[in-house]
Amino acid sequence: MKSVEFFLLVAALLFTIGCVGVLVRRNAIVILMCIELMLNAVNLTFAAFAHESQSMAGHVFVFFVMTVAAAEAAVGLAIVIALFRRRRTTDVDDASLMRW
Amino acid sequence: MVVRLLLGLIFVLVAFAVVRALAPARAALAGIVLGAGAVVLVALNRQAITSVEFWAGLVGFAAILSALMIVIHPNPMVSVLFLIVNLFSVALFYLILNAQFLAAIQVIVYAGAIMVLFLFVVMLLNLKAEEGLRGGGGPQRYGAVILGGLFAGLMFHALRNRGPRPYFEPGSFDSGFGTARELGRLLFTRYLFAFEAASLLLIAAMIGAVVLAKRRLR
Amino acid sequence: MDPAVTRVLVEASVKIALFFGVLLTVIAYMTWVERRVSAWIQDRRGPNRVGPFGLLQPLADGIKFLFKEAITPPHVYRPVYLLAPVMIFIPALVTFSVVPIGPAVTLFGRRIPLLIADVDNGVLIILAFASMGVYGVALAGWSSNNKYSLMGGLRSSAQLISYELAMGIAIVGVLMATGSLRLTDIVTHQIANGWNALWQLPGFLIFVIAAFAETNRLPFDLPEAETELVAGYHTEYSGMRFSMFYMAEYANMITASALATTLYLGGYHVPGLAALGLPETAMVIVQVLAFCLKVAFFLFVFVWVRWTLPRFRYDQLMNLGWKGLLPIALAHVLWVSFLVLAGRA
Numbered sequence: 001m002k003s004v005e006f007f008l009l010v011a012a013l014l015f016t017i018g019c020v021g022v023l024v025r026r027n028a029i030v031i032l033m034c035i036e037l038m039l040n041a042v043n044l045t046f047a048a049f050a051h052e053s054q055s056m057a058g059h060v061f062v063f064f065v066m067t068v069a070a071a072e073a074a075v076g077l078a079i080v081i082a083l084f085r086r087r088r089t090t091d092v093d094d095a096s097l098m099r100w
Numbered sequence: 101m102v103v104r105l106l107l108g109l110i111f112v113l114v115a116f117a118v119v120r121a122l123a124p125a126r127a128a129l130a131g132i133v134l135g136a137g138a139v140v141l142v143a144l145n146r147q148a149i150t151s152v153e154f155w156a157g158l159v160g161f162a163a164i165l166s167a168l169m170i171v172i173h174p175n176p177m178v179s180v181l182f183l184i185v186n187l188f189s190v191a192l193f194y195l196i197l198n199a200q201f202l203a204a205i206q207v208i209v210y211a212g213a214i215m216v217l218f219l220f221v222v223m224l225l226n227l228k229a230e231e232g233l234r235g236g237g238g239p240q241r242y243g244a245v246i247l248g249g250l251f252a253g254l255m256f257h258a259l260r261n262r263g264p265r266p267y268f269e270p271g272s273f274d275s276g277f278g279t280a281r282e283l284g285r286l287l288f289t290r291y292l293f294a295f296e297a298a299s300l301l302l303i304a305a306m307i308g309a310v311v312l313a314k315r316r317l318r
Numbered sequence: 319m320d321p322a323v324t325r326v327l328v329e330a331s332v333k334i335a336l337f338f339g340v341l342l343t344v345i346a347y348m349t350w351v352e353r354r355v356s357a358w359i360q361d362r363r364g365p366n367r368v369g370p371f372g373l374l375q376p377l378a379d380g381i382k383f384l385f386k387e388a389i390t391p392p393h394v395y396r397p398v399y400l401l402a403p404v405m406i407f408i409p410a411l412v413t414f415s416v417v418p419i420g421p422a423v424t425l426f427g428r429r430i431p432l433l434i435a436d437v438d439n440g441v442l443i444i445l446a447f448a449s450m451g452v453y454g455v456a457l458a459g460w461s462s463n464n465k466y467s468l469m470g471g472l473r474s475s476a477q478l479i480s481y482e483l484a485m486g487i488a489i490v491g492v493l494m495a496t497g498s499l500r501l502t503d504i505v506t507h508q509i510a511n512g513w514n515a516l517w518q519l520p521g522f523l524i525f526v527i528a529a530f531a532e533t534n535r536l537p538f539d540l541p542e543a544e545t546e547l548v549a550g551y552h553t554e555y556s557g558m559r560f561s562m563f564y565m566a567e568y569a570n571m572i573t574a575s576a577l578a579t580t581l582y583l584g585g586y587h588v589p590g591l592a593a594l595g596l597p598e599t600a601m602v603i604v605q606v607l608a609f610c611l612k613v614a615f616f617l618f619v620f621v622w623v624r625w626t627l628p629r630f631r632y633d634q635l636m637n638l639g640w641k642g643l644l645p646i647a648l649a650h651v652l653w654v655s656f657l658v659l660a661g662r663a
Binding site: 043063066068079085 | 153164227
Binding site: 177181184200201204205207208211212213216219220223224279280 | 398439447452453460468475479499
């Protein structure tokens with residue numbers, strides 16, 4: 001048996017910090033970066049469990065999470081750029097047209 | 101045990117975050133407290149740490165510190181740079197966990213392509229340092245601190261009652277675990293459908309990104 | 319520490335010291351080569367005052383740079399400004415660490431492969447650090463707080479990531495033929511089956527062209543062209559920091575040449591050497607010399623093309639990368655897959 005708690009702990013911490021970042025920061029790009037941080041934490045958890053059970057399925061999952069993260073970052077940034085062109089700001093509190 | 105060391109580190113980091121949240125001007129003091137706390141904890145840890153655990157702990161510290169700096173620093177460009185450092189630390193973790201292919205892919209895809217994208221956007225939009233954090237006023241912040249403390253207590257309790265664990269062994273490279281060959285074998289046989297679906301996803305994302313960032317939809 | 323770990327560390331440290339000593343000397347003398355060869359192409363003499371044939375010129379240049387005042391303009395973003403030259407230099411050096419310069423030798427009773435890191439995924443390490451090289455340029459341009467530098471940095475980064483794609487796909491052809499990511503395996507495969515440049519000529523040409531773009535050399539050097547962008551992303555650098563950019567460019571050239579020989583020209587292979595039956599030490603030395611000669615040939619081609627061809631305009635450059643090289647690289651991968659299926663290997 002191999003001990004992977006350390007990696008799980010670090011991944012949990014990274015996920016929490018990413019979560020806090022999404023909730024606290026105002027800049028849309030930094031929010032996207034914190035989402036990437038959360039995805040990385042999840043990847044680390046997958047890799048740690050793959051190592052513990054010596055099964056490559058965890059690595060396959062990490063591969064797909066990276067793919068989805070790349071696609072999501074590209075589209076998210078395109079949306080941010082489009083927003084910036086209209087409103088001249090990346091502040092998410094300003095994107096409030098559809099708020100009640 | 102390394103877990104004890106890391107738990108102590110968690111407490112120091114939580115203290116740092118609390119200080120930063122409640123008194124932003126004291127961030128430098130918080131940094132000193134953090135560094136001193138970490139040094140004290142390492143010095144007090146009497147049990148022998150294996151070389152791998154030491155390096156894993158160091159990389160973990162770098163990962164957590166850079167993650168904190170992403171969230172805390174007001175300038176988005178500096179956040180991008182710290183995220184690059186964080187992605188590199190996670191790549192080092194993959195190496196320690198015998199996932200060599202993933203480590204290289206992490207650097208190529210995440211730190212080498214996605215972050216370049218972020219860098220371009222930050223440079224093109226010419227973003228300056230933002231003022232202040234978002235969100236509610238006093239009660240919400242104190243609530244966040246209390247809940248954070250409860251969460252830390254929960255994690256501490258969850259990990260405290262584990263039995264004695266052997267030291268972490270990185271394992272050998274002989275079995276081919278973590279190589280490109282093994283991953284490729286799985287991707288092209290068992291997970292082939294997901295693989296093809298992922299390629300479709302990437303095409304959709306490419307087209308979507310190009311269309312969304314166009315100046316005028318004609 | 320574990321004796322095995324100590325042994326590995328000592329071996330690696332000696333190799334690193336040797337490799338990087340040689341590499342830095344070659345970088346310094348590349349300036350001399352560039353000036354002499356360009357002079358020869360342009361029908362004039364190069365530097366011939368300082369020492370015989372001007373061979374001490376790099377020494378004089380180095381001393382000049384050391385004594386030059388390194389002015390840090392007040393409007394730059396300090397931390398990143400100081401970090402950027404380092405971030406360009408390091409990937410070039412690290413990429414060289416997985417390139418085999420010769421076959422394994424038997425010294426002190428152990429077989430020592432002649433490369434610093436004989437890792438299972440050497441090619442991926444190369445691609446990874448080539449991706450990291452983009453940051454130095456982009457950050458140098460941004461931190462200089464100067465619109466010409468920013469434009470130069472952005473253009474250069476866009477160029478680098480575009481040509482990285484074509485280069486990677488051309489390398490995929492080599493990987494398909496070899497079946498392994500380890501560079502020593504690639505050389506061994508070429509020794510057994512003939513050099514990759516013969517069967518994969520389009521891939522070879524794509525790799526060389528992409529290497530020109532990756533190292534920011536003419537005809538792809540618009541981001542640092544003087545007439546266009548006031549020296550581009552290294553405008554605001556002076557003294558030793560500027561020479562770091564210069565050295566990083568030559569280091570990148572040397573690494574690209576080493577990669578081109580390893581992946582396509584058979585690395586250290588000398589056809590027909592095994593038949594001569596020389597003692598092992600002599601064979602190793604001949605093969606290392608063969609590797610150095612091939613790298614030197616590529617370096618000469620780099621300099622030759624620089625002083626012969628005019629510069630690409632930026633949109634021509636991007637068109638070539640995305641609409642020209644990328645489809646050809648994809649078609650090349652298809653071609654190599656047919657070759658592999660046909661058993662050419």
